[in-house]
Amino acid sequence: MNKTLIFAHRGSAGTHPENTMDAFQAALDAGADGIELDVQLTKDFIPVVIHDETVERTTNGTGWVKDLTLAELQQLDAGSWFSPSFSTARIPTLQEVLQWVSGTQLILNIELKNGIVRYPDIEKKVLELVEQFNLMDRVIISSFNHYSLVEINQLNSEIETAILFMEGLYEPWNYAKGIGASGLHCFLAVAVPELIIGAAKAGTPVRPFTVNEDHHIQALISGGCSAIITDWPEKAFKIRTTMTER
Known part of the structure; x- marks a missing residue:
């Protein structure tokens, strides 16, 4: 059985900002296999890594990411x-x-945060950077905006895309396949055994x-899930190590 990979959610978000x-360095040090992060565009259309559409929660600033230049941001x-x-x-x-990331072995899950703010050409800008660093085989692009994933697939069908979803969908691997996506990034509560088993049979990572x-x-x-996305990569790594040593 393949080992369940550990993705650090926004880096090691449990222990670092x-x-x-x-947070990313801490995740690497903790033994994470991958990192999940969020991307939006600045006022001057530079892709930056931040989760919220506004800066209030995670910085000492105010305002929308889209209204601030890179220099201002x-x-x-942010700590x-x-x-x-x-x-x-x-x-x-x-x-x-x-x-x-290019100096590590990490897998990178880039979430496009374009559900509330429809950033122009965010797909193209992100892909250009991934291609520039030759990281196509180590990047997964996910989004709650599935139209955006279709666009990614049209721009470059080589890169892996994954649908983000919160609902208990029936056989979501079929839907994902229909839009050219090959991964299921679901809310924990809907990761029921039927989904994990069915997705595994369909060759779709969850x-x-x-x-x-x-x-x-x-x-x-123990259920053989492809990967987990966690705020506590160090803890997850220790649990996985203990379980595989039994």
């Missing part, structure tokens, strides 16, 4: 909200993260989010 280089403190010891953390550009409780981590690993 999410979507920062500190990079002046913000003190989590702990004063991270006051030097900044919002990274996707380019900066890809450059760092990577539920956000898997933080020990018993959920254990259940998904």
